[in-house]
Every structure is written in C-alpha cells, then in structure tokens.
Amino acid sequence: MNGHAQTAEMKAGAGTPAVPQPHGWSDLWKKEDYWAIWMGLGVVLAALIFFYAGSSIKPIAVAPPTWVDFSEVSKHFAAKWTWYAGLYVLFIALFTISSAVMGFKAGEFIPGFTILFVISTVILVVGSWKTAIDLNLEPPLLALLLGMIVSNVFKLPKWLDTTFRTEFYVKTGIVLLGATLPFTLIIQAGPVAFLQATIVAVATFLTIFFAATRLFGLDRRFGATLAAGGSICGVSACIALGGAVKAKKEHVSIGISLVVIWAIIMIIVLPLAAKAMGMPPGIAGAWIGTSEFADAAGFAAAAAIGDEAAIRSFTLMKVVGRDIWIGLWSLIMAIIACTVWERSCSAGQGEKVNAMEIWWRFPKFVIGFFLASLIMTFVAMQFSPVEFKKVLTPEVIGPIKTLRTWTFVFTFLSIGFTTRFRELTAFGWKPLAAFTLGVAVNVPLGYILSVLIFGNYWAKI
Numbered sequence: 460m461n462g463h464a465q466t467a468e469m470k471a472g473a474g475t476p477a478v479p480q481p482h483g484w485s486d487l488w489k490k491e492d493y494w495a496i497w498m499g500l501g502v503v504l505a506a507l508i509f510f511y512a513g514s515s516i517k518p519i520a521v522a523p524p525t526w527v528d529f530s531e532v533s534k535h536f537a538a539k540w541t542w543y544a545g546l547y548v549l550f551i552a553l554f555t556i557s558s559a560v561m562g563f564k565a566g567e568f569i570p571g572f573t574i575l576f577v578i579s580t581v582i583l584v585v586g587s588w589k590t591a592i593d594l595n596l597e598p599p600l601l602a603l604l605l606g607m608i609v610s611n612v613f614k615l616p617k618w619l620d621t622t623f624r625t626e627f628y629v630k631t632g633i634v635l636l637g638a639t640l641p642f643t644l645i646i647q648a649g650p651v652a653f654l655q656a657t658i659v660a661v662a663t664f665l666t667i668f669f670a671a672t673r674l675f676g677l678d679r680r681f682g683a684t685l686a687a688g689g690s691i692c693g694v695s696a697c698i699a700l701g702g703a704v705k706a707k708k709e710h711v712s713i714g715i716s717l718v719v720i721w722a723i724i725m726i727i728v729l730p731l732a733a734k735a736m737g738m739p740p741g742i743a744g745a746w747i748g749t750s751e752f753a754d755a756a757g758f759a760a761a762a763a764i765g766d767e768a769a770i771r772s773f774t775l776m777k778v779v780g781r782d783i784w785i786g787l788w789s790l791i792m793a794i795i796a797c798t799v800w801e802r803s804c805s806a807g808q809g810e811k812v813n814a815m816e817i818w819w820r821f822p823k824f825v826i827g828f829f830l831a832s833l834i835m836t837f838v839a840m841q842f843s844p845v846e847f848k849k850v851l852t853p854e855v856i857g858p859i860k861t862l863r864t865w866t867f868v869f870t871f872l873s874i875g876f877t878t879r880f881r882e883l884t885a886f887g888w889k890p891l892a893a894f895t896l897g898v899a900v901n902v903p904l905g906y907i908l909s910v911l912i913f914g915n916y917w918a919k920i
Contacts, residue, residue, distance in 0.1 A: 499634025606875015
C-alpha cells in the first residue's frame with residue numbers, strides 16, 4: 460500500500476476502505492455509522508432512564524471546571540477521580556467492543572485509547588483554564604495543535620492508528636449532538652439549510668470538476684472525487700463518490716489529503732475572520748458550515764467561536780444541509796459515469812447502477828442525529844419551559860453535552876496525530892490548484908449566503 464493509500468485510510472478512520480464493500484444485514488454491526496447510532500442513542504436513552512428513575516448520569520459525565528488557580532484542579536480531581544475512572548471504563552468498553560466487532564485489534568486499541576483518554580483529560584484541564592478561555596484556546600483547537608506537533612516531530616508507532624478513529628468519534632459525537640438540538644429547530648432550518656447547501660455544493664462541485672478536467676487535464680473520475688470532497692462532505696464524500704464512479708484508490712487518497720489540508724487551514728482562518736468581522740455566533744456557524752469541508756474540522760472551528768449558537772447553526776448547515784446529500788450525489792455521479800463516461804454500461808455490457816446506491820451511500824449516523832433530536836424533543840414536550848431549563852437541562856442534556864465534548868476531543872486529537880505534512884504534500888500541483896479554485900468560490904459564496912442573504916435567519920438561531 461502506498462503512502463497516499465495509507466493516508467486515506469487514516470483520515471477515513473484507520474482502515475476504512477476507499478472502495479465499495481458488500482452490503483447486507485451485517486452492516487448493522489460491522490459499520491461505524493451504525494455503531495455511532497447504537498452508542499449515541501444508548502447514551503441518550505440511559506440518561507433518560509436514570510432521570511425518570513430519580514437519578515442522573517451527571518456524576519460519570521465529568522469534566523474539569525473553569526479554574527484560575529491550579530489548586531482548584533487538584534481539589535477537583537481529588538474529589539472526582541473515581542468518576543473519571545468510571546468514565547474511562549465506560550468509553551473503553553464501548554469503543555473497544557465496537558472496534559473489535561468491526562475487525563480492529565482490541566490488544567492495540569486498549570493501550571492506544573488509554574493514552575488518548577489521558578491526553579484528552581490534560582487538554583480539557585488546560586482548555587478550562589480561564590486564561591486559555593480568554594485567548595479562545597478551546598479544547599478542540601488545543602487537541603488539534605498538540606496532535607499535529609507530536610505527529611510531525613515524532614514517529615508514532617503504527618499500531619496507534621487503530622485508536623485514531625477520527626470518523627467514528629465524530630459520528631458518535633454528532634448523534635449525541637442531536638439530543639441537544641430540538642427537532643422543531645431542525646425542521647424550521649431545513650429549507651434554508653437545504654437551499655444554501657445546494658447552491659454552494661453545486662457551484663463548488665462544478666468549479667473543481669471543470670478546473671480539474673478542462674484546465675488541468677485530470678481524469679474525470681479524479682475530478683469528480685476532488686469536487687465531492689470540496690463541495691459535499693469532505694472525507695466521506697471522497698470515499699463514497701470515488702467508489703461510485705470507480706476512481707483509482709490513489710485519487711481518492713489525494714482527494715482526502717486535500718480535504719485535510721484545507722480543513723486544517725479553515726479551522727484557524729474561519730473563526731478568526733468571523734470574530735474580526737464581528738459576526739454573530741449563529742451567522743458565523745452557518746458560514747463555517749457552508750465553507751468547511753469536514754465535519755470534525757468544522758466542529759472545531761465552530762467551537763472556537765465560543766458560543767453554542769455557532770455549533771447549532773453549523774450543525775444545521777453542515778449535517779442537515781450538506782451531509783445528507785452524499786447518497787443522492789453519489790447516485791447521480793454513478794449514473795453519469797456509467798452512462799456517459801462508460802457507454803458500455805448503458806449497453807448492458809457492464810454493471811448497472813442500483814437505485815439502492817442512495818441508501819448505501821447515505822451517511823447513516825445522520826439518522827441517529829435525527830432520532831436523538833426526536834426523542835429529546837418528545838421528552839421536552841412533557842415539561843414547561845421553566846422546568847426544562849431548571850430540571851431537564853442540568854440532569855439530562857448537560858451530561859450529554861459533556862460526553863459529546865469528550866468525543867470531539869478524541870476526534871481532534873486523532874486528526875492531529877494522523878496529519879503528517881510530508882505525506883499531505885506528496886502530490887503534484889494540479890489537484891491542489893483545482894481544489895483551491897473551489898475554495899476560492901466556496902468561502903466567499905458561503906459568506907454572501909450566510910451573512911447577506913440569510914443573515915437575519917441565522918442570527919436568530
């Protein structure tokens with residue numbers, strides 16, 4: 460396996476294949492999307508069961524408090540260390556069992572995750588420091604920076620890649636995020652998010668595709684893979700659409716590398732630009748959701764805004780607006796590839812395009828996101844607004860948010876630990892140029908839509 464293919468696997472989740480795989484009932488326990496649903500919804504249901512039984516999962520959903528003097532941290536851990544141990548056991552049990560069922564080595568995962576958990580704890584402590592908060596050094600950003608420094612200064616053991624399951628962690632976190640977003644808000648935002656996402660996705664896709672194929676003479680399948688990564692859903696789109704049009708594995712890998720490069724740049728640039736321009740958090744989150752290429756990186760950028768409204772609008776824009784198009788987009792491009800690029804398919808001499816491609820390529824974890832939102836919305840309807848704020852939020856939603864924060868820190872650390880700049884720059888300038896032209900269209904168009912056209916709407920999120 461060449462360097463690009465290795466990079467592809469790391470970015471896609473330490474071993475996720477970049478080619479279509481057989482589908483069936485076994486997907487329910489062999490695919491990380493489904494495991495993200497089972498685990499995320501399991502946490503939500505457990506929180507509700509404990510709540511209705513007169514208790515709460517709040518003790519085990521522990522995280523460092525905001526502190527000024529380090530003695531506060533010492534006192535916190537002296538009082539709560541058993542709950543941190545319990546949280547570690549909970550996480551390692553869930554992620555180890557699921558990873559083992561999906562074919563990863565538990566003997567590699569357990570020590571690797573132990574290291575990941577300890578570093579995440581340190582990052583959450585530093586991120587809770589009042590000075591770090593004032594400097595907008597949110598835990599996700601700290602995790603990303605630390606990971607990149609370590610991975611590019613030291614050579615990490617290959618077996619640690621089993622632990623760096625970027626996509627798995629972020630998908631689980633997104634399902635948990637659904638429990639904190641009312642379904643009524645998702646329905647309300649749907650039309651705006653869909654419209655904005657469609658405009659940006661089509662414009663960016665066509666820009667990258669025609670730049671790659673017409674300006675730089677790259678293969679059409681390669682161009683389509685690059686365009687998908689820059690317009691729909693980053694890494695997942697590169698893998699899904701690359702498989703749908705039968706792109707070469709190295710082309711999928713290069714597309715993933717470019718997504719990672721620009722996603723990292725955007726984590727830093729977009730929040731700084733949004734704050735410099737004085738954007739309200741809701742608008743800033745929508746712009747990030749329109750302009751970022753990867754869910755994990757986008758969450759890091761939205762979190763850097765320092766307001767829950769930014770995370771909400773980002774999620775509505777990116778997950779609701781863009782990610783759920785991946786299945787349909789893959790089907791459309793598969794039809795084009797089969798009937799136009801390979802005319803033998805239309806003549807019955809090759810593979811036929813299966814309409815189930817929409818379902819196969821659809822990011823299943825999005826279903827978990829919607830279900831978590833529906834469940835919590837139904838529960839919230841049983842309470843008055845005052846009871847919701849004083850009872851349900853601290854006992855149920857607050858702990859779920861804390862667990863979500865942990866999964867996101869795991870995500871950003873994994874991104875950092877698997878981002879090796881030498882590998883990311885090991886391709887020619889043409890793919891980079893085509894992708895960069897897409898960025899040049901994507902970011903300003905996202906700004907126009909998020910700020911000038913739909914700004915009043917996003918500001919109220």
